[in-house]
Amino acid sequence: xxxxxxxxxxxxxxxxxxxxxxxxxxxxxxxxxxxxxxxxxxxxxxxxxxxxxxxxxxxxxxxxxxxxxxxxxxxxxxxxxxxxxxxxxxxxxxxxxxxxxxxxxxxxxxxxxxxxxxxxxxxxxxxxxxxxxxxxxxxxxxxxxxxxxxxxxxxxxxxxxxxxxxxxxxxxxxxxxxxxxxxxxxxxxxxxxxxxxxxxxxxxxxxxxxxxxxxxxxxxxxxxxxxxxxxxxxxxxxxxxxxxxxxxxxxxxxxxxxxxxxxxxxxxxxxxxxxxxxxxxxxxxxxxxxxxxxxxxxxxxxxxxxxxxxxxxxxxxxxxxxxxxxxxxxxxxxxxxxxxxxxxxxxxxxxxxxxxxxxxxxxxxxxxxxxxxxxxxxxxxxxxxxxxxxxxxxxxxxxxxxxxxxxxxxxxxxxxxxxxxxxxxxxxxxxxxxxxxxxxxxxxxxxxxxxxxxxxxxxx
Amino acid sequence: xxxxxxxxxxxxxxxxxxxxxxxxxxxxxxxxxxxxxxxxxxxxxxxxxxxxxxxxxxxxxxxxxxxxxxxxxxxxxxxxxxxxxxxxxxxxxxxxxxxxxxxxxxxxxxxxxxxxxxxxxxxxxxxxxxxxxxxxxxxxxxxxxxxxxxxxxxxxxxxxxxxxxxxxxxxxxxxxxxxxxxxxxxxxxxxxxxxxxxxxxxxxxxxxxxxxxxxxxxxxxxxxxxxxxxxxxxxxxxxxxxxxxxxxxxxxxxxxxxxxxxxxxxxxxxxxxxxxxxxxxxxxxxxxxxxxxxxxxxxxxxxxxxxxxxxxxxxxxxxxxxxxxxxxxxxxxxxxxxxxxxxxxxxxxxxxxxxxxxxxxxxxxxxxxxxxxxxxxxxxxxxxxxxxxxxxxxxxxxxxxxxxxxxxxxxxxxxxxxxxxxxxxxxxxxxxxxxxxxxxxxxxxxxxxxxxxxxxxxxxxxxxxxxxxx
Numbered sequence: 001x002x003x004x005x006x007x008x009x010x011x012x013x014x015x016x017x018x019x020x021x022x023x024x025x026x027x028x029x030x031x032x033x034x035x036x037x038x039x040x041x042x043x044x045x046x047x048x049x050x051x052x053x054x055x056x057x058x059x060x061x062x063x064x065x066x067x068x069x070x071x072x073x074x075x076x077x078x079x080x081x082x083x084x085x086x087x088x089x090x091x092x093x094x095x096x097x098x099x100x101x102x103x104x105x106x107x108x109x110x111x112x113x114x115x116x117x118x119x120x121x122x123x124x125x126x127x128x129x130x131x132x133x134x135x136x137x138x139x140x141x142x143x144x145x146x147x148x149x150x151x152x153x154x155x156x157x158x159x160x161x162x163x164x165x166x167x168x169x170x171x172x173x174x175x176x177x178x179x180x181x182x183x184x185x186x187x188x189x190x191x192x193x194x195x196x197x198x199x200x201x202x203x204x205x206x207x208x209x210x211x212x213x214x215x216x217x218x219x220x221x222x223x224x225x226x227x228x229x230x231x232x233x234x235x236x237x238x239x240x241x242x243x244x245x246x247x248x249x250x251x252x253x254x255x256x257x258x259x260x261x262x263x264x265x266x267x268x269x270x271x272x273x274x275x276x277x278x279x280x281x282x283x284x285x286x287x288x289x290x291x292x293x294x295x296x297x298x299x300x301x302x303x304x305x306x307x308x309x310x311x312x313x314x315x316x317x318x319x320x321x322x323x324x325x326x327x328x329x330x331x332x333x334x335x336x337x338x339x340x341x342x343x344x345x346x347x348x349x350x351x352x353x354x355x356x357x358x359x360x361x362x363x364x365x366x367x368x369x370x371x372x373x374x375x376x377x378x379x380x381x382x383x384x385x386x387x388x389x390x391x392x393x394x395x396x397x398x399x400x401x402x403x404x405x406x407x408x409x410x411x412x413x414x415x416x417x418x419x420x421x422x423x424x425x426x427x428x429x430x431x432x433x434x435x436x437x438x439x440x441x442x443x444x445x446x447x448x449x450x451x452x453x454x455x456x457x458x459x460x
Numbered sequence: 461x462x463x464x465x466x467x468x469x470x471x472x473x474x475x476x477x478x479x480x481x482x483x484x485x486x487x488x489x490x491x492x493x494x495x496x497x498x499x500x501x502x503x504x505x506x507x508x509x510x511x512x513x514x515x516x517x518x519x520x521x522x523x524x525x526x527x528x529x530x531x532x533x534x535x536x537x538x539x540x541x542x543x544x545x546x547x548x549x550x551x552x553x554x555x556x557x558x559x560x561x562x563x564x565x566x567x568x569x570x571x572x573x574x575x576x577x578x579x580x581x582x583x584x585x586x587x588x589x590x591x592x593x594x595x596x597x598x599x600x601x602x603x604x605x606x607x608x609x610x611x612x613x614x615x616x617x618x619x620x621x622x623x624x625x626x627x628x629x630x631x632x633x634x635x636x637x638x639x640x641x642x643x644x645x646x647x648x649x650x651x652x653x654x655x656x657x658x659x660x661x662x663x664x665x666x667x668x669x670x671x672x673x674x675x676x677x678x679x680x681x682x683x684x685x686x687x688x689x690x691x692x693x694x695x696x697x698x699x700x701x702x703x704x705x706x707x708x709x710x711x712x713x714x715x716x717x718x719x720x721x722x723x724x725x726x727x728x729x730x731x732x733x734x735x736x737x738x739x740x741x742x743x744x745x746x747x748x749x750x751x752x753x754x755x756x757x758x759x760x761x762x763x764x765x766x767x768x769x770x771x772x773x774x775x776x777x778x779x780x781x782x783x784x785x786x787x788x789x790x791x792x793x794x795x796x797x798x799x800x801x802x803x804x805x806x807x808x809x810x811x812x813x814x815x816x817x818x819x820x821x822x823x824x825x826x827x828x829x830x831x832x833x834x835x836x837x838x839x840x841x842x843x844x845x846x847x848x849x850x851x852x853x854x855x856x857x858x859x860x861x862x863x864x865x866x867x868x869x870x871x872x873x874x875x876x877x878x879x880x881x882x883x884x885x886x887x888x889x890x891x892x893x894x895x896x897x898x899x900x901x902x903x904x905x906x907x908x909x910x911x912x913x914x915x916x917x918x919x920x921x922x923x924x925x926x927x928x929x930x
Contacts, residue, residue, distance in 0.1 A: 020702055027706070031714065038721050049731045056733075083733075098578040101553070101571070105733050119559075121732045122567045123803060125810055126550035126838055129573070131720035132581030138717065142582055146709050150702070245698045249601060252705060256597060261488070264585035267576070268495045275502070276575035280510035280537055283557055283570065288517045290532060295522065322872075344575065351577050368580045379577060 003174065007181025015151075015185060024150035025189055031143050032197040035136040039093035042133060043205050046088035046104065053085035053105050057420055068410040075410050077403035078323045081109040084392060084421035086385040089376035091215050093205035094198075095137030097377025100129060102385075108393050108421075110400040111326040113333040114341060115286045117393055118386075136197055137371040140223050141364050142259060144194070145230040149251045151186045152234035155179060157244040176457050179238075183231050194223060211428050215374045218435055222370045225442035229363045232449025239456040262362040266355060274350035277343045289336030290329060297325040304328055305405065319404045327401050334394070348379065360441055370438030373431055380434060384426055392421045464624060464632025465639070472602055478640060481598040488590045489648050493545070496586060497655040500540050503572075504659045507537045507556075519882055523875040526859035526867075527785060530562035533855055536848035536887040538568070539660035541835040543668050545652050547588035549836025558845065560852035560887070562859075563788070565796040567732075568845060582713065587652055588830055591676050592823055593712055595641060596683045600704045602640070603687040605697035606633045607924070612697060620928060627921050630692060634684055641680045649673055662835060664893050671894065672833035678906040679826045685913035693920035711821035719817030719824060720810075727809035735799060742795045753788075760787050774869070781871035782864030789856055796849070807838045818905045825905035832899045835891045843892045851887045858884060 015021045060081065067074040085105045092099060103118035132138065156179065202208075202216045237250050293300060301324050359365040372378030399418060408414060472478045514535055521529065538556040555568025583589070607630065610616035619629050649669060662668060687704055694700035730738075745752050764783055765771065773780045811828065818824040831837035859880075867874035896903075 023706065027710070027714075034718060038725075041725055045728075045731075049733065052731075053733060056737075101573055101578075105731075119569060120567060120736050122555050122569060122571060123729060123732045123735055125720075125724050125729050125807060126553045126841060127807070127810060127814065128720045128724040129553040130550045130581065131717050133724075134714075134718045134721040138580075138582070141580060142713060143709070146705075146713075150706070243698075245605065245701055248698070248701050248705070252597070253601075256594070260583045260593065263579050264488075264583040264589070265491065267579045267583070268491065268585040271576045272495050272498065275499070278503070278506035278510065279570035279572075279575070280506050280557060281513075283535055284510040284513045284517070287514055287532065287535070291517055291521045294524075294528075294532075347575070348577070355577055355579065364583075365579065368578075372578060377578075 003177045004181040004184065007178045008185040009181075011182040011185035015189070021151055021186075021189075024147045025193070028139075028143065028147045028190065029193045031139045032136065032193045035134055035139045036093075036197045036200050038133060039096075039135045039201055040204055042096055042100075042135070043088055043093035046092055046099070049104060050085045050087045053083050054420075057083040061415055061420075064410055065412055065415060076319055076323065077400040077408060077410055077414065078110045078319050078327055080396075080400055080410060080415070081107055082396060082418070082420065083107055084389055086389075086423050087425075088206070089381060090206070090212060090425070091201075091219070091375035092377060093201045094135065094219060095371045095375035095377050096133040096135050097137075097372040097375060098379060098382060099377040100124060100133060102382040106389055106393075108389075108396050110397045110404075111323075111330050112393055112397070113286075113330040113337065114390050114393070115282070115333065115337055117389060136201065137368070137375070139197075140194070140226060140371065141367045144190070144223070144227060145255055145259060145363075147190060148186075148227060148230040148234060149248070149255060151190065152183070152231065152238070153248040153251055154244050155182055155234060156238040157242060157247045160241065161243060176454060179235060179457060183235065187227065187231060190227060191224065194227075195220065198223070214428060215431065218432060218439060219371065219374050222367060222374070222435070222439050222442060225439065225446050226363055226367045228446040229442060229449060232446050232453055235453035236449055236456065239453060258362045259364040263365050263368070266358045266361065266365060270351045270354045270358075273354060274347050276347040277340060282337070282340045282344075285340055286333055286337050289333045293329040293332035293336075294325065297321075297328060300328040300332060301325070304331075304401070308402065308405070324404070327397070327404070330397060331401075345383075348383070352379070356437070359438060360445075363442060363445065366438040366442050366445075370435045370442070373434040373438070376426070376431065378434075381426060385423055388423060389421070461624075461628055461632045461635065464619075464629055465636040468606070468633050468636035469640075472636075477602050481602055481640070482644065484594065484598065485590070485644050485648075488585070488594060489587055489644075489651075492585050492587050492590060493651060493655050496545055496548070500545060500656065500659045503540050507539060511535075511537050515886060518884070519878070521881060522878055525872055525874055526863045526876045526880065527562065527781075527872060529876070529881065530785075530856045530859040533559065533561045533852070534884070534887060536560055536844075536851060536889070538844050539889060541662050541891055542653075542656040542659050543662050543665060543672070543834045544659070544836050545587070545656040545834075546649070546669070546672050547830045547834035547836055548584075548586055549588075549831030549834055550838055550841065551836040554838075554841045558848040558852075560848060560855055562785070562856045563792060565792075565800065565849055565852065568841070568848075582717070587648060588834075591645065591648070592679075592826060592830070595680065596708055596712055599637065599641065599680065599683045599687055600701075600708060603633070603637050603684060604691055604701045604704055606630075606637075606688055607692040608694055608697035608700050609691075617928065626692075626925055626928065630688055630917065630921060634688055637684045637687075638681060641684075642677055645673060645676055645680070660891075662891050668833045668835065668894050671896070671899065672830060675826055675829040675833065675903075675906060678910055679822055682822050682906070682909045682913050685910065685917050689913065689917040689920045692917070692924050712823055715817055715821045716823050716827065719814045722817070723810040723813035726813045727806050729803070729806050735803065739795055739799050742798070743792060747795075747798075756787070756791065757784060760784060777868055778864050779867035779869075779871050779874070782860050782862075782867055786857065786860040786864065789853065789860065793853060800845070800849075804842050807842070811838070815901060815905070818902075822906055822909040825902040825909070828902040829899050829906065832902075833894065839895070839898060840891060844889055847889050848887065851885070855884055 060083070064074055064080060073079055083105065089099055103121040105121065106117050108117070198216060198220060202212065206212060233254055234251060237247055237254065240247070240250065242250060355365070355369070359369050369378070373380065396418065403414060469478065518534055536558040544551060552572040555571050557570040558568045559566045607616065610619065620626055653669065686707070690703050691697070691700045694703060743753065746756070760783070761773065761780070764776065764780060768776055770776055814824055815828070828837065832839065862876055862880055863874065866876065
């Protein structure tokens with residue numbers, strides 16, 4: 001241990017003199033700083049949006065109650081609307097994932113169906129979406145390995161080029177300990193800005209709860225595993241006895257293959273193997289169902305009354321025919337669209353299965369999947385929100401339809417019985433279970449790499 | 461110079477760098493072309509089929525009130541252009557379907573990116589991605605020791621003493637590297653053009669392809685000149701490699717993403733809810749907040765009664781509901797134009813902000829140029845949205861006109877004959893002609909980058925000559 005500490009101390013002194021080290025660490029520190037700023041901005045805008053929607057939801061409820069007694073239009077249950085919003089993902093400030101792409105808010109009315117529930121959200125900057133956001137997940141997945149390569153490519157090759165390796169051997173210095181000390185000396189300055197960034201995000205990004213702390217601890221473990229993996233790669237390639245340029249080229253080729261090429265190929269293969277059904281077909285089918293249901297509206301209204309004994313549309317304080325028609329048409333279109341939406345879910349599920357299998361081919365994929373799961377910005381939370389929103393819509397529509405058919409008017413009791421939308425966050429256990437596979441795989445791969453690299457290093 | 465070119469090729473072939481680079485290129489471009497080609501033709505097939513099915517559904521809806529039909533209206537589906545295979549640009553992140561319904565200018569929906577898993581957007585396989593991200597790395601691997609290596613092997617003085625000036629040696633190496641990648645680029649373009657023939661043709665395709673190829677040739681040239689400049693100036697090949705890798709990391713990986721994030725913050729897009737609220741507010745209360753929808757309706761009523769010289773709406777020979785709907789559309793069009801123009805201005809402001817990051821990397825200028833040429837940039841999406849909105853106004857206008865003319869006394873109880881639906885024009889979209897003026901800044905930026913790289917190379921050569929002569 002003494003020799004490892006001594007090697008680390010000596011190497012730290014050498015690092016302080018190296019311009020490349022300062023440059024690489026400077027780039028990492030700046031990247032972490034910018035990513036933290038960008039993450040906090042993203043988080044704040046999402047919080048603001050969700051908060052704004054909640055205020056509007058309460059305001060519109062009050063407005064409906066206030067105008068219902070005097071305005072027959074507002075008094076109709078079929079004219080009620082409500083807003084729903086998904087709160088910011090637990091660690092939205094860490095990894096944007098697909099959260100900038102998916103809908104976050106929606107307007108619900110008894111005339112809405114699943115196809116029109118999320119219809120006004122696609123205004124975000126296409127260029128920003130296509131490029132992706134500069135967040136800490138990007139730094140961990142893409143920049144961190146490059147900084148490790150920049151700091152580590154000369155781990156052994158520089159001595160070899162200068163002939164110092166023989167000198168060390170003559171003095172009986174254990175190469176394994178020397179390498180361990182060096183890796184330690186270079187690992188610490190890399191981890192420090194990263195940990196500082198994660199700490200800032202934890203304290204400034206949201207509530208200081210045990211659940212967020214658990215997610216952040218798992219993030220630290222994943223990031224450390226990712227860094228260890230790349231140090232394993234660096235040490236392993238260093239044992240190939242290449243020159244420093246050769247080592248650097250080999251490491252960069254490995255980085256390109258594992259971080260860029262493999263995820264790109266896996267992504268392309270996944271969508272090629274399991275393409276989602278055509279959105280155009282879905283739209284055409286929904287419209288055919290809409291027209292078909294509109295033509296059968298009278299029959300559908302009668303059928304609805306028949307299926308709901310106790311309701312008598314003729315006895316009601318007659319909602320306008322168009323409103324009843326729009327209500328039953330929305331129900332019908334939902335029923336017609338259900339198999340098509342199921343097909344989308346099946347395609348996405350199949351894509352998930354392919355990626356779950358192929359994620360082991362790239363540490364970048366493992367890190368991306370793990371960070372997305374921990375941040376809550378992956379498809380799992382997006383689908384949970386979508387399903388809950390659809391269920392809420394169906395509940396709202398059914399309740400208001402029944403009220404309309406019984407001739408009820410909007411009042412405090414009627415609206416009070418309708419709880420506003422509240423997103424049920426996936427449990428911490430489910431999140432940790434989803435992140436456990438990438439996390440465990442990362443550490444297993446890192447461990448194997450370190451052991452293989454160690455075995456290739458001569459004892460002396 | 462030709463002997464130097466041959467010598468460089470021989471060296472790079474012997475140490476397997478050229479075969480390796482070409483193998484990487486062929487594999488990535490090949491897979492991209494096959495998968496993108498299949499996806500493009502599938503998307504086009506689905507679009508055409510869905511459009512036809514929707515048209516049949518629309519035409520066969522039987523007698524209905526025109527306003528009810530205006531609510532159903534038609535969908536505008538965006539075709540996939542032939543040139544999109546060269547660079548998908550933002551097309552997967554923009555909606556490809558617009559509902560052209562009455563009263564609303566809906567945003568485009570059906571974004572392809574929503575139907576796939578998120579695997580990190582820095583690595584989305586495609587021809588443009590290969591040439592923008594991977595090829596500079598290949599240039600770097602082939603050229604980082606082009607001059608430094610000769611110096612380390614002590615063959616550089618021999619070359620110079622042998623009659624070739626250092627500038628000529630470097631020019632030979634540059635031509636050798638450029639020829640390898642330019643050849644590969646031309647082959648890529650030809651194959652992509654053939655593979656893209658199954659999708660919607662673009663009238664000015666030769667011009668677009670020429671601009672696309674020109675942009676990438678300039679980009680490759682910038683990288684080759686930079687690599688040679690650094691290789692000439694650096695003390696060792698190792699140092700050159702470190703500097704070049706750092707440059708690539710910043711210029712290709714980090715800065716474009718950072719620039720997009722900064723631009724998104726600098727010219728922030730209001731949330732969808734905020735845009736919707738602002739539009740609803742203007743529609744309800746007028747632009748100044750004092751001309752509410754009820755006031756506008758009363759004013760219209762007075763105007764129409766005066767025009768037809770009657771005292772009540774019942775006496776009108778036309779449907780007042782039809783007139784009111786049309787007037788509502790006219791006012792709504794002003795509101796939509798104002799808000800959508802503001803949104804488009806934000807997108808353009810972001811592009812300007814991103815362009816300022818072009819001082820740090822040539823990639824941003826290339827990305828703008830490449831997506832403009834491929835017809836997959838934000839401007840093309842705005843053109844599609846504009847065409848859909850024009851079509852929406854035509855459709856809704858025709859239906860309102862029919863209601864005005866035939867629904868007197870019946871208004872919303874009036875049922876138009878099904879033959880009316882056949883007269884509604886079908887949405888067709890032709891990509892706008894390539895606006896070279898819009899791309900002039902990016903062309904100039906790439907040119908400036910090339911000049912700057914050449915100046916750097918000239919400075920490096922001057923220094924190296926000083927060292928050689930001393």
